[in-house]
Amino acid sequence: MKKNVLIVHAHPEPTSLTHQLVDVSAEALQRQGHEVLQTDLYGMRWKAVFDEDDFPTRADPDRLSFVTESGHSYSGERQSADIASEQRKLLAADAVIFQFPLWWYGMPAIMKGWVDRVWAYGLAYGYKNAGNKYRYGDGAFKGKRAMLSVAVGGPANDYSPRGINGPLEQLLFPITHGTLYFPGFDVLPTYAVYGAAGITAEGVAAAKDAWRSRLEGLFEDAPIPFRRQNGGDYPDGHVLARHVAVGQSGLLAHVADMETAPQAAEMGL
Amino acid sequence: MKKNVLIVHAHPEPTSLTHQLVDVSAEALQRQGHEVLQTDLYGMRWKAVFDEDDFPTRADPDRLSFVTESGHSYSGERQSADIASEQRKLLAADAVIFQFPLWWYGMPAIMKGWVDRVWAYGLAYGYKNAGNKYRYGDGAFKGKRAMLSVAVGGPANDYSPRGINGPLEQLLFPITHGTLYFPGFDVLPTYAVYGAAGITAEGVAAAKDAWRSRLEGLFEDAPIPFRRQNGGDYPDGHVLARHVAVGQSGLLAHVADMETAPQAAEMGL
Numbered sequence: 001m002k003k004n005v006l007i008v009h010a011h012p013e014p015t016s017l018t019h020q021l022v023d024v025s026a027e028a029l030q031r032q033g034h035e036v037l038q039t040d041l042y043g044m045r046w047k048a049v050f051d052e053d054d055f056p057t058r059a060d061p062d063r064l065s066f067v068t069e070s071g072h073s074y075s076g077e078r079q080s081a082d083i084a085s086e087q088r089k090l091l092a093a094d095a096v097i098f099q100f101p102l103w104w105y106g107m108p109a110i111m112k113g114w115v116d117r118v119w120a121y122g123l124a125y126g127y128k129n130a131g132n133k134y135r136y137g138d139g140a141f142k143g144k145r146a147m148l149s150v151a152v153g154g155p156a157n158d159y160s161p162r163g164i165n166g167p168l169e170q171l172l173f174p175i176t177h178g179t180l181y182f183p184g185f186d187v188l189p190t191y192a193v194y195g196a197a198g199i200t201a202e203g204v205a206a207a208k209d210a211w212r213s214r215l216e217g218l219f220e221d222a223p224i225p226f227r228r229q230n231g232g233d234y235p236d237g238h239v240l241a242r243h244v245a246v247g248q249s250g251l252l253a254h255v256a257d258m259e260t261a262p263q264a265a266e267m268g269l
Numbered sequence: 270m271k272k273n274v275l276i277v278h279a280h281p282e283p284t285s286l287t288h289q290l291v292d293v294s295a296e297a298l299q300r301q302g303h304e305v306l307q308t309d310l311y312g313m314r315w316k317a318v319f320d321e322d323d324f325p326t327r328a329d330p331d332r333l334s335f336v337t338e339s340g341h342s343y344s345g346e347r348q349s350a351d352i353a354s355e356q357r358k359l360l361a362a363d364a365v366i367f368q369f370p371l372w373w374y375g376m377p378a379i380m381k382g383w384v385d386r387v388w389a390y391g392l393a394y395g396y397k398n399a400g401n402k403y404r405y406g407d408g409a410f411k412g413k414r415a416m417l418s419v420a421v422g423g424p425a426n427d428y429s430p431r432g433i434n435g436p437l438e439q440l441l442f443p444i445t446h447g448t449l450y451f452p453g454f455d456v457l458p459t460y461a462v463y464g465a466a467g468i469t470a471e472g473v474a475a476a477k478d479a480w481r482s483r484l485e486g487l488f489e490d491a492p493i494p495f496r497r498q499n500g501g502d503y504p505d506g507h508v509l510a511r512h513v514a515v516g517q518s519g520l521l522a523h524v525a526d527m528e529t530a531p532q533a534a535e536m537g538l
Contacts, residue, residue, distance in 0.1 A: 012320050013333040048317040048378045051281050064282040067422065067466055105443035106375060109317045109385050113378030136433060153336065155507065161518035162509040164405060164498060170520050171443050173435060174374035197336055229433060240431040249430035251439050252519065
């Protein structure tokens with residue numbers, strides 16, 4: 001069945017590994033019969049900094065609260081045109097793919113600024129004006145899928161379960177769990193190309209093949225089994241119930257069935 | 270003894286909690302006899318996006334590689350003036366404090382872009398042109414201290430050891446370990462004000478007092494005991510030795526003596 005896929009990407013160099021993998025995405029998804037939309041952050045000179053210029057009509061002209069003004073702008077359709085446009089693309093998408101080079105274990109600033117600005121109060125948080133009721137598995141993006149595709153400069157063993165950088169999927173937890181699962185996306189395990197800094201032509205070819213395979217499973221592969229806030233594991237909406245993830249704490253306590261899930265190894269266990 | 274302290278901060282509203290805590294920092298540190306420098310990212314309209322404009326003289330005009338051009342610019346003193354100026358402030362500092370609101374479990378884009386642009390190849394990575402030899406406890410910023418001070422919208426129990434967001438110090442690991450410890454900073458446990466979204470005047474007063482206390486220990490408190498790459502725990506420079514952190518994997522395996530360190534609770538164990 002035909003789906004809509006949005007690709008959000010961040011690299012200014014057309015011949016970069018990131019761009020080459022974006023081209024693979026567009027081509028492979030279109031071949032699958034899907035409609036592909038792109039948000040080329042560098043190409044469109046995306047405004048990265050969330051600031052007062054994003055609130056043309058203020059709820060409080062005297063004191064800038066981002067939460068207040070974001071909610072005021074979103075609910076009253078008073079947002080900047082570029083923010084509203086990205087939200088429309090998101091809401092029309094069945095899946096969103098983020099492609100970027102890993103810079104200091106996170107997104108390049110231009111992409112972080114896309115999140116900061118587009119993830120409005122009333123949409124990505126404070127959904128339905130119900131505080132924290134709809135989050136982590138519920139929210140405006142429920143039913144949609146998301147996946148990260150990252151170009152990593154360093155070698156894979158630095159990111160192995162006992163590698164010095166920490167496991168990649170744990171370093172990305174603020175994005176996969178905190179940014180994407182929070183407003184309701186089902187998040188697939190991250191696709192990573194390691195050693196991107198000194199990659200050979202053969203390495204690029206292999207990375208493209210592996211990425212094509214992952215794209216075939218975009219609508220079929222099992223997402224990371226993050227625990228739903230409203231699924232019973234967090235009776236008060238904040239803390240895990242005693243009988244859940246017994247003896248565990250920290251990031252991985254929020255991933256269910258780690259013993260049996262195929263993602264266990266990738267999450268760094 | 271008089272020290273130099275650099276405060277890097279990111280909030281455009283002068284009456285914000287972040288700004289109020291920055292004022293406390295400046296005042297308290299000056300009263301201690303220290304020299305305080307500030308980098309007010311919104312105030313100076315910091316350029317957040319790392320792009321080709323940052324490389325006025327290119328090593329390769331045809332293809333933009335950030336690593337190559339960053340190294341070329343840094344080593345040849347061909348950097349943008351704003352980047353070079355921030356690096357001078359960093360190199361003159363004995364301690365660096367980062368003050369920001371937590372947005373989607375990380376830095377606002379304007380601060381991430383400060384890291385992306387200022388953390389040059391040859392300085393913050395690739396130090397002494399020796400690949401990955403000097404990192405995680407060694408590097409250009411060895412002997413300096415760093416600390417995060419964050420304003421967190423949500424309640425503290427969401428960040429408790431079994432709280433739904435994950436423990437704050439684990440969410441910040443890509444910054445504390447991956448961004449600050451990597452080039453050599455000793456990183457103090459994070460100072461956090463929770464519930465910043467709806468904070469009362471009494472809450473602000475208490476947060477200021479607590480922050481003043483933390484500032485008193487800026488040069489005395491024990492840093493997070495991250496394991497040094499060149500301290501023997503990583504014989505190949507990449508993966509923990511078998512006899513170290515036996516049975517552990519993931520982010521916390523890179524913190525030594527978690528059983529006895531006072532930071533253990535704060536790290537979410």
